[in-house]
Amino acid sequence: MMFDYSVFIRNFDTRKETINRKNMSRFSKFVALLMATLCAVSVSARELNILPQPTSVTIEAEGDYMVTAKSRIVAAEGLCNPAERFAEDMMRHFGAKRPMQISKRGKGITLNTDSTLHAEGYTMTISKEGINIVGGSEAGVYYALQTLRQIVVTNNGLVPYGVIKDEPTFSYRGAHLDVCRHFMSVEEVKEYIDILAAHKLNRLHWHLTDDQGWRIEIKAYPELTEKGSIRKETLIGHGHEPKWWDGTPHGGFYTQEEIKEVVKYAEERYIVIIPEIEMPGHAQAALHAYPWLGCQEQEVDVWTMWGVTPEVLCAGKESTYTFLENVLSEVVELFPSELIHIGGDECPKDRWKVCEHCQAKMKSEGLENEEQLQGYLVTRIEKFLNTKGRRIIGWDEILEGGVTPSSTVMAWRGAKIGAYAAEHGHEVVMAPLPICYFDFYQTESREGEGLRIGGHINFEKVYSWDPLEGISEEARKNIIGVQCNLWSEYLKDIKMVEGQLLPRLGALCEVQWANDRRDESTIRRKMESMRKFYDANGWNYAPYYFEGRK
Ligand code: TNX
Numbered sequence: 001m002m003f004d005y006s007v008f009i010r011n012f013d014t015r016k017e018t019i020n021r022k023n024m025s026r027f028s029k030f031v032a033l034l035m036a037t038l039c040a041v042s043v044s045a046r047e048l049n050i051l052p053q054p055t056s057v058t059i060e061a062e063g064d065y066m067v068t069a070k071s072r073i074v075a076a077e078g079l080c081n082p083a084e085r086f087a088e089d090m091m092r093h094f095g096a097k098r099p100m101q102i103s104k105r106g107k108g109i110t111l112n113t114d115s116t117l118h119a120e121g122y123t124m125t126i127s128k129e130g131i132n133i134v135g136g137s138e139a140g141v142y143y144a145l146q147t148l149r150q151i152v153v154t155n156n157g158l159v160p161y162g163v164i165k166d167e168p169t170f171s172y173r174g175a176h177l178d179v180c181r182h183f184m185s186v187e188e189v190k191e192y193i194d195i196l197a198a199h200k201l202n203r204l205h206w207h208l209t210d211d212q213g214w215r216i217e218i219k220a221y222p223e224l225t226e227k228g229s230i231r232k233e234t235l236i237g238h239g240h241e242p243k244w245w246d247g248t249p250h251g252g253f254y255t256q257e258e259i260k261e262v263v264k265y266a267e268e269r270y271i272v273i274i275p276e277i278e279m280p281g282h283a284q285a286a287l288h289a290y291p292w293l294g295c296q297e298q299e300v301d302v303w304t305m306w307g308v309t310p311e312v313l314c315a316g317k318e319s320t321y322t323f324l325e326n327v328l329s330e331v332v333e334l335f336p337s338e339l340i341h342i343g344g345d346e347c348p349k350d351r352w353k354v355c356e357h358c359q360a361k362m363k364s365e366g367l368e369n370e371e372q373l374q375g376y377l378v379t380r381i382e383k384f385l386n387t388k389g390r391r392i393i394g395w396d397e398i399l400e401g402g403v404t405p406s407s408t409v410m411a412w413r414g415a416k417i418g419a420y421a422a423e424h425g426h427e428v429v430m431a432p433l434p435i436c437y438f439d440f441y442q443t444e445s446r447e448g449e450g451l452r453i454g455g456h457i458n459f460e461k462v463y464s465w466d467p468l469e470g471i472s473e474e475a476r477k478n479i480i481g482v483q484c485n486l487w488s489e490y491l492k493d494i495k496m497v498e499g500q501l502l503p504r505l506g507a508l509c510e511v512q513w514a515n516d517r518r519d520e521s522t523i524r525r526k527m528e529s530m531r532k533f534y535d536a537n538g539w540n541y542a543p544y545y546f547e548g549r550k
Helices: 005-021 026-045 080-094 138-154 186-198 256-267 284-289 318-334 356-365 370-387 415-423 459-463 494-501 504-517 520-537
Strands: 002-004 056-066 072-075 101-103 109-113 122-127 130-135 158-166 172-178 203-207 272-279 339-343 391-395 408-411 428-430 479-484
Touching (some): 056 122, 072 080, 080 101, 080 109, 080 138, 130 138, 138 158, 138 520, 186 256, 272 318, 318 339, 318 370, 339 370, 356 370, 370 391, 479 504, 494 504
Parallel strands (some): 072 109, 109 130, 172 203, 172 479, 203 272, 272 339, 339 391, 391 408, 408 428, 428 479
Antiparallel strands (some): 002 056, 056 158
16 A cells, blocks of 8 residues: 555544544553654654655655665666766675676666656656666656665665655755865865755756866966965955964966866766856956966965955956857866856956956957956857857846846846846846855854854754745746855865865755755754764764754
C-alpha cells in the first residue's frame, strides 16, 4: 500500500483525539496507547529528511531497499558521468576499496532519462526490485543521486520504498566565491564545488579579479599575475593603523590549465562557472601591473585596504578597451558559460572627472556625465561579448549608466533594486544585502565568531526570505534565481568559508530549489539530519543554529 506521509500524520492525530474522547476500558486504553506508540515509532523511523525539499515524497508503510558498497548502478547510455560521481561518493562513504559497479544491464540502481520531465527534475521509485531513477536530463539524474546519497548517508543505507518526485523552482541557483581578498587553491575550490552540488546549486560565480589581487593567468598580459597577484600585506583588523596589518605578503593565481581543470570538475557536477572580471572599478591590482590602464598613469600598489579605492581603469583611452577585449577573449576560451560577469560595482568617478581622455570621450560620444561614461564602457563590452556569443551580467550599478535590458542584473544593494530591474525587463539574479551576504556575522552577540566584516544574518532570516516579495506577476518571470555571496576579506581559507556557508546554505538552497514548498515546522529536523551529512563529508559548519543561538 502506498500513501502520502503527510496525510498519515493528520489521520494519526485525529484518531488519537477520538480515542481520548471515548469512555474506554482500561484494557482498550492500554491497547490504543500501545498502537499509538508503535505507529509513532514506525512513522518516525520512516521519516525522510531531504534537503532541499522535493516536490513530493510518498513512502510506503514498510519495506526498505538497502544500498551497500556492493550495489550495482545500471546506467543507460550517456549517464556514465552521474553514475561515476555517485559511485565515487559511495566508495568514500562506505570506505570501500573499489567504487560501485556500473553496468548496462541488471538490477540495482537504474538510471534513465525522459525528456518530458523538467530538465533538472527527476522521479525516483524505490521498491524491492531496486531503485529506479528517471531524470529529465543527465543533470536531473545527478540531482536524484544527490537525494539518494543524502538518504544513504543519514539513514544507514536504508531507502524506504516509495516515490520521490522533484524539480527546482529557480533555474539559477548560485553561490559566489571571492578568491581575490584571500586566494583559495584548486583543491579548496573543488571542495566548495562539492558542497554546492550536494545542495543542488548549479552556478558558481567565481570572483577572480579585484583591487587586492588578480588571480587568473592572461597570456597577453603576464604581469597581471606576475605583479598583480601579490600584495605586500593583509589588513587583519577593521581599522587603518599599522598594527592592523600582518606584514606578510599574500599571493596566488590560477594558470589557464588549472582554470580548465576546475571548469571541468564543476561541469561534471552540473555547475556552470561564471567568471567575474571586474571593471572599471575594483581593478587596482591590474593598475599595479600596468599603470597605463589608469587616467594619470601613476604607480599604485596592489591594494592593502578593504573597501572602495579611487584608482579605477581609465574609460577614455582606447588602450583600456583593447586591454579589456584581449583579456575577455582569453576568458571566453576558458569558460563555456553564456553569462560573463563584468563587475561594474563601486566605481568612484573622481579620476574620470579630471582626466582629459575621459572628458574627451564624453564629448565625442555625447555623454552628459561620468555615470553615462560608465554606461558607455559597459555597453561597449557587452557588444564585444555578444560577438563572442556571450551575454553580460553585472552588479546592479550597471543600471545607473543606462544599459539596455539585454544585460542581466545581479542585485546586491537590496532586493528592491532587483525588483526594479525585473520590472524594467532585465533578467535578475537576487543576491541582495543583507540576506545573501554570508560573510556577515551569524549571531546577534557575535560571541566566539572571530572577526568578520560586519552585519548579522542568521539561518532563520535566510529561511524566511521570499525573493519574489513585492514583485508583480509579470516581472517575476525575470527573476532567474538567487545567490549567496562569500566575500573573503576576513576568511583566510576554505574551512573558514565553509563555516560561513554552512548551515546557512541549507536555508538558501530551499529558497533556490523549493521556494514555494518550504516548511518551517520541519526545517530544524532536516538540518539535524544535514548536520550528520556535513560531518560525514568532513565539511566545516557553524554551530550557532544547532545551539539555538540567533
Ligand atoms: C561589497 S557586493 C562589495 C565587495 C565587498 C563586500 C563586503 C559588491 C558588489 N561589492 O567588494 O567585498 O561588500 O561585504
